[in-house]
Amino acid sequence: MSEELIRFENVTKRFGENTVLDDLCFSVRAGQHVTLIGPSGSGKTTILRLLMTLEKPDAGTIRVNGGKLHPADEKHRREVRKKIGMVFQHFNLFPHMSVLRNITEAPIRVLGKSREEAEARGRELLEMVGLADKYEARPAQLSGGQQQRVAIARALAMEPKVLLLDEVTSALDPELVAGVLDLLREIARTTDITMICVTHEMNFARDISDEVLMFDGGRVIESGSPEKIFSDPEHERTREFLGAVL
Amino acid sequence: MNWDWAAVVDFLPRFWDGLLVTLQVLVLGSVLSFTLGLVWALGFRAPSRFVRWPVHAVTEFVRTTPLLVQLFFLFFVLPEWGVQFSAMTTGTLAIGLHYSTYTAQVYRAGIDAVPAGQWEAATALSLPRHRTWLTVILPQALRRIAPALGNYVIAMLKDTPLLAGISVLELLQQSRLESAATFQYIEPLTVVGVAFVLIAYPASLLVRSLERRLV
Ligand SMILES: Nc1ncnc2c1ncn2[C@@H]1O[C@H](COP(=O)(O)OP(=O)(O)O)[C@@H](O)[C@H]1O
Ligand SMILES: [Mg+2]
Numbered sequence: 299m300s301e302e303l304i305r306f307e308n309v310t311k312r313f314g315e316n317t318v319l320d321d322l323c324f325s326v327r328a329g330q331h332v333t334l335i336g337p338s339g340s341g342k343t344t345i346l347r348l349l350m351t352l353e354k355p356d357a358g359t360i361r362v363n364g365g366k367l368h369p370a371d372e373k374h375r376r377e378v379r380k381k382i383g384m385v386f387q388h389f390n391l392f393p394h395m396s397v398l399r400n401i402t403e404a405p406i407r408v409l410g411k412s413r414e415e416a417e418a419r420g421r422e423l424l425e426m427v428g429l430a431d432k433y434e435a436r437p438a439q440l441s442g443g444q445q446q447r448v449a450i451a452r453a454l455a456m457e458p459k460v461l462l463l464d465e466v467t468s469a470l471d472p473e474l475v476a477g478v479l480d481l482l483r484e485i486a487r488t489t490d491i492t493m494i495c496v497t498h499e500m501n502f503a504r505d506i507s508d509e510v511l512m513f514d515g516g517r518v519i520e521s522g523s524p525e526k527i528f529s530d531p532e533h534e535r536t537r538e539f540l541g542a543v544l
Numbered sequence: 545m546n547w548d549w550a551a552v553v554d555f556l557p558r559f560w561d562g563l564l565v566t567l568q569v570l571v572l573g574s575v576l577s578f579t580l581g582l583v584w585a586l587g588f589r590a591p592s593r594f595v596r597w598p599v600h601a602v603t604e605f606v607r608t609t610p611l612l613v614q615l616f617f618l619f620f621v622l623p624e625w626g627v628q629f630s631a632m633t634t635g636t637l638a639i640g641l642h643y644s645t646y647t648a649q650v651y652r653a654g655i656d657a658v659p660a661g662q663w664e665a666a667t668a669l670s671l672p673r674h675r676t677w678l679t680v681i682l683p684q685a686l687r688r689i690a691p692a693l694g695n696y697v698i699a700m701l702k703d704t705p706l707l708a709g710i711s712v713l714e715l716l717q718q719s720r721l722e723s724a725a726t727f728q729y730i731e732p733l734t735v736v737g738v739a740f741v742l743i744a745y746p747a748s749l750l751v752r753s754l755e756r757r758l759v
Pocket of ligand 1: 313316318336337338339340341342343344345
């Protein structure tokens, strides 16, 4: 069994009076594919945002690779951040840059790659996501599905150890969902990137996950293999939730 | 009332001198207001309130007092403090400073209009703060606000005659000197007025087409 990579220890996160995460504990091992499921508003996005350092916890500790992400000094946070990539529900591509530049900007500025090297890798990634001919296009000229595939390529260009995926297909037209999910299956199969995935696509979750965590009321109420969670959930809330989405 | 073309011709040498000064003030004043305005706008977003608060106070103060008062103040009071500038320099500084408080608001609106997701994507890619500003936020903000900045340049052009108040030899001041020498008022003033129309109107068309292309 691989080593532990990410650990939430008694993490509490509040927005005003609203306690979104309540003394949350869970961990993820290197190379694992973990899917977070749970009703809307249960804090799944917040967990990914905490890991991406877009939010700070009110209490508790988040460890990545053993080091504390919070509290930590900004320098350490920057180091950890480099190892984590995130794909957002609404893509968040840079609209004023070409597709290729979206992908190469951070490798050049952050990893210190040369332009040639970054562009060569960028084109490889575009090839992989099936958009080799779109490198010059602006994001607005692409369909939602294509934009999301560019966003995935952009995240991969930073050679992350961890990839956070937040409902990456829920803003897409139904006919574009399958293409993106197939791409993610491919990435899950062919790389050793640790994936933490929030999704309502239960078939996809069943295919790629090593572990499924069911959230409710700011805590993990049930976890286990996809076979276990989807076929034989123990918790009443999990049964209700799966009944509603399946 | 009779129109004397000879008076127009007589005025032309002064007119060209004045036009050059007006355009100089406009260009330098614009550059100053664009630069300083951006500095204020970044100040509005500074992490420390010890930066934010003074920036707010200064810009609100400058924005809500009349340009002419500021001109007189800089022209008559600075020398008493031992700061000697030419009238032209003082005028350019005053107009640039005054308009920077307007452009600051324009920048702020443009920066605020960039979606939070852009900042978040930049963070997720580990782009450093200054890179995020330079390559992600400002290009998107500037594109949106270019027409609004253009409108302030036109407004500034129309405020340049205030500099006649401190004897800067811009267009209006040149026409006043001409009139004082020749007792002809209609021709120099008309020429100056027409010159403003001929610059401002095409400029406003340019801004409008910019608006159409960028929106
Ligand atoms: N920036 C924020 N400010 C205030 N409340 C927020 C903010 N972000 C999330 N929330 C609240 O936190 C709760 C959990 O949100 P989220 O993590 O997005 O849930 P999920 O992704 O599971 O649907 C929701 O009630 C949401 O309204
Ligand atoms: Mg969510």
